[in-house]
Amino acid sequence: MVGTKIGIDLGSSNTRVFVEGKGLVFAEPSVVVCDAHSGAPVAFGKEAAEMFGRTPGSLSVVAPMKSGAVSDYALTKHLLFYFIEKICKHKYFKPNVVVSMHGGLSKLEKRTILDVVYASGAAKAFFLDEPFAAAMGAGVPFREAAGNVVADIGGGTADVAVISMGRIAESRSIRTAGNALTEAIVQFLLRLHDVEVGFLTAQEIKHSIGGAALHSPEIAVVMNGKHRKTATPLSFEVNSKEIYRAMQEPLEQLAEGIHALIEKSPPEFMADIADRGILLTGGGANLYGIDSYLRRKLSLPVRVAENPAECVINGVGLALKQLEKLLHNGSIYDIESLRDYAE
Ligand SMILES: Nc1ncnc2c1ncn2[C@@H]1O[C@H](COP(=O)(O)OP(=O)(O)OP(=O)(O)O)[C@@H](O)[C@H]1O
Numbered sequence: 001m002v003g004t005k006i007g008i009d010l011g012s013s014n015t016r017v018f019v020e021g022k023g024l025v026f027a028e029p030s031v032v033v034c035d036a037h038s039g040a041p042v043a044f045g046k047e048a049a050e051m052f053g054r055t056p057g058s059l060s061v062v063a064p065m066k067s068g069a070v071s072d073y074a075l076t077k078h079l080l081f082y083f084i085e086k087i088c089k090h091k092y093f094k095p096n097v098v099v100s101m102h103g104g105l106s107k108l109e110k111r112t113i114l115d116v117v118y119a120s121g122a123a124k125a126f127f128l129d130e131p132f133a134a135a136m137g138a139g140v141p142f143r144e145a146a147g148n149v150v151a152d153i154g155g156g157t158a159d160v161a162v163i164s165m166g167r168i169a170e171s172r173s174i175r176t177a178g179n180a181l182t183e184a185i186v187q188f189l190l191r192l193h194d195v196e197v198g199f200l201t202a203q204e205i206k207h208s209i210g211g212a213a214l215h216s217p218e219i220a221v222v223m224n225g226k227h228r229k230t231a232t233p234l235s236f237e238v239n240s241k242e243i244y245r246a247m248q249e250p251l252e253q254l255a256e257g258i259h260a261l262i263e264k265s266p267p268e269f270m271a272d273i274a275d276r277g278i279l280l281t282g283g284g285a286n287l288y289g290i291d292s293y294l295r296r297k298l299s300l301p302v303r304v305a306e307n308p309a310e311c312v313i314n315g316v317g318l319a320l321k322q323l324e325k326l327l328h329n330g331s332i333y334d335i336e337s338l339r340d341y342a343e
């Protein structure tokens with residue numbers, strides 16, 4: 001196979017790019033700034049994210065894969081083209097690309113993503129399911145005939161899967177993940193403090209003082225927002241206990257979603273699951289206390305992978321080295337193997 005091999009974790013919050021022989025080369029937010037009138041894209045990735053919440057009326061910031069679904073294929077193509085161009089600008093041969101996206105996509109949606117990757121300039125394109133990539137990247141012994149549970153908590157979705165013998169035996173994509181926790185903070189501040197904050201401010205609060213367990217001692221931050229009634233700028237203080245309470249509902253939904261997957265898993269995996277527990281990956285696994293919270297809710301062992309946000313892209317990187325084998329096993333898909341639309 002000639003041409004550079006590139007791996008892309010096309011996340012709804014962040015896109016990470018891996019180049020064979022180099023490793024992870026960059027991670028940028030999955031956002032595009034568009035001209036509000038023509039819809040034409042004007043900035044991508046990091047540059048676009050810096051404009052978030054500060055764009056004049058003539059520009060709009062779009063996250064084309066927000067909430068875990070590809071809501072805008074044309075913009076996703078532009079975004080992918082931007083990432084692929086960054087790597088292959090002066091290369092003669094087109095690259096071979098493995099792309100990973102959250103679980104829960106139908107065959108038709110996966111095929112459409114591969115069409116978009118081809119349209120963005122790939123010579124060959126392959127699809128790798130996100131939980132499988134996460135398991136590979138986290139060093140889970142996924143080829144063993146035993147049930148390994150991986151929960152990748154991303155921005156738009158939390159993807160939970162039972163993996164055994166190199167295959168996904170059971171999986172579930174939960175729409176309550178990092179963004180839902182951030183959104184709960186936005187709503188809480190509005191309801192209880194009469195303060196309007198942008199999504200990024202709420203996310204910063206979540207990262208600095210948020211938790212699925214109570215911080216001890218309690219911590220607090222001072223942030224800026226807009227007073228709802230007077231519409232004037234306002235500085236406010238919020239503490240970790242308040243944020244903990246604000247996130248209870250989406251955290252419960254997340255735990256229930258994982259529980260539902262365990263419940264419908266085949267009985268032969270139950271002993272493995274009780275013994276091996278659940279491995280958490282994805283940026284959301286960085287939330288303070290998420291492991292102890294899920295351990296308590298699910299009565300199972302739960303641990304956070306090392307560098308959880310990079311497990312998927314590391315798994316994609318490993319897949320680049322064994323494309324033929326994984327294709328043969330049915331662990332990754334090319335466009336031919338996705339031709340049959342019957343689900
Ligand atoms: N320290 C932290 N505490 C809490 N949440 C965090 C922390 N660091 C990152 N996150 C959250 O992780 C999420 C992004 O994770 P990730 O980059 O794995 O998502 P993604 O792959 O783009 O999304 P998806 O897999 O759903 O498409 C965001 O919601 C972000 O707020």
Ligand SMILES: [Mg+2]
Pocket residue numbers: 009010011012102130152154155282312
């Ligand atoms: Mg992800």
